[in-house]
Amino acid sequence: MDNMITTEQVTKKYKSFLAVDHISLHIRKGSIYGLLGPNGAGKSTTMKMLLGLTAPTEGMVAIDGKQFPADRIAILKEIGSLIEAPSFYANLTGRENLDIIRRILELPQSAVEDALELVGLSEFGDRLAKEYSLGMKQRLGLAGALLGRPPVLILDEPTNGLDPFGIHEIRNLIQSLPDLYGCTVLVSSHILTEIERMADDIGILNHGRLLFEGSLDELRQHALRSGFAADHLEDMFLSMIEKDNTSRKERNN
Numbered sequence: 426m427d428n429m430i431t432t433e434q435v436t437k438k439y440k441s442f443l444a445v446d447h448i449s450l451h452i453r454k455g456s457i458y459g460l461l462g463p464n465g466a467g468k469s470t471t472m473k474m475l476l477g478l479t480a481p482t483e484g485m486v487a488i489d490g491k492q493f494p495a496d497r498i499a500i501l502k503e504i505g506s507l508i509e510a511p512s513f514y515a516n517l518t519g520r521e522n523l524d525i526i527r528r529i530l531e532l533p534q535s536a537v538e539d540a541l542e543l544v545g546l547s548e549f550g551d552r553l554a555k556e557y558s559l560g561m562k563q564r565l566g567l568a569g570a571l572l573g574r575p576p577v578l579i580l581d582e583p584t585n586g587l588d589p590f591g592i593h594e595i596r597n598l599i600q601s602l603p604d605l606y607g608c609t610v611l612v613s614s615h616i617l618t619e620i621e622r623m624a625d626d627i628g629i630l631n632h633g634r635l636l637f638e639g640s641l642d643e644l645r646q647h648a649l650r651s652g653f654a655a656d657h658l659e660d661m662f663l664s665m666i667e668k669d670n671t672s673r674k675e676r677n678n
């Protein structure tokens with residue numbers, strides 16, 4: 426299968442601190458790719474580089490064969506994103522907020538209703554954004570990302586603040602997207618059971634390094650070879666991170 430997103434040795438340094446350290450990702454077209462890592466591992470920074478929100482210090486990013494900075498506009502037209510907490514006009518309704526994005530993207534009016542429906546917000550479309558609950562704001566952010574059904578979706582912790590029903594619904598929605606319109610999804614989350622259920626491929630980051638990339642099956646085989654429990658993604662993830670942290674400490678001593 427073709428890759429929709431690739432990075433080659435992409436690196437982000439803040440002064441002398443390596444937030445993202447020579448990472449090469451391969452995200453297949455039409456797949457759901459789960460990007461995992463403890464707090465501060467470099468997930469959001471990686472996503473920001475894919476969106477052109479921050480420039481790599483070294484290395485290369487390609488989306489659908491296009492590269493920054495030359496193809497910036499073409500790339501941004503292809504990506505819907507939800508990075509950290511979405512921001513809205515508090516005194517406008519959910520529907521009005523989406524309509525602003527719709528106009529910028531020059532989409533038909535029906536795109537707003539379509540997106541509200543997709544995220545289960547249709548009946549709350551006329552409520553002011555400031556009156557939305559945390560989970561409703563997250564859904565509205567997702568609706569904004571989905572406007573125009575972009576071929577690539579980059580979602581940074583999209584289930585942040587959602588209740589178990591919301592988490593379940595958003596997972597079902599994300600899972601349905603590749604079939605619905607061939608979308609490629611890059612998603613980060615700390616809820617490993619959700620990632621385990623929806624992701625085709627997994628990337629595991631720790632301290633800016635990519636420790637693993639591959640399918641869940643490949644991760645299981647990798648874990649078994651290393652003598653780790655391989656029943657759940659969470660076990661494998663924790664073992665892999667702990668092992669890396671231990672060898673880092675040994676190297677530093």
Ligand SMILES: Nc1ncnc2c1ncn2[C@@H]1O[C@H](COP(=O)(O)OP(=O)(O)OP(=O)(O)O)[C@@H](O)[C@H]1O
Nearest residue numbers: 439442443444462463464465466467468469470471
């Ligand atoms: N603008 C910045 N200036 C300096 N350091 C930064 C900046 N942005 C991020 N960092 C650092 O880069 C590292 C990676 O941060 P990043 O936000 O990518 O982590 P993350 O994997 O998304 O973590 P989380 O799970 O908490 O969201 C962290 O140590 C963070 O403090």
Ligand SMILES: [Mg+2]
Nearest residue numbers: 468469470581
């Ligand atoms: Mg983050």
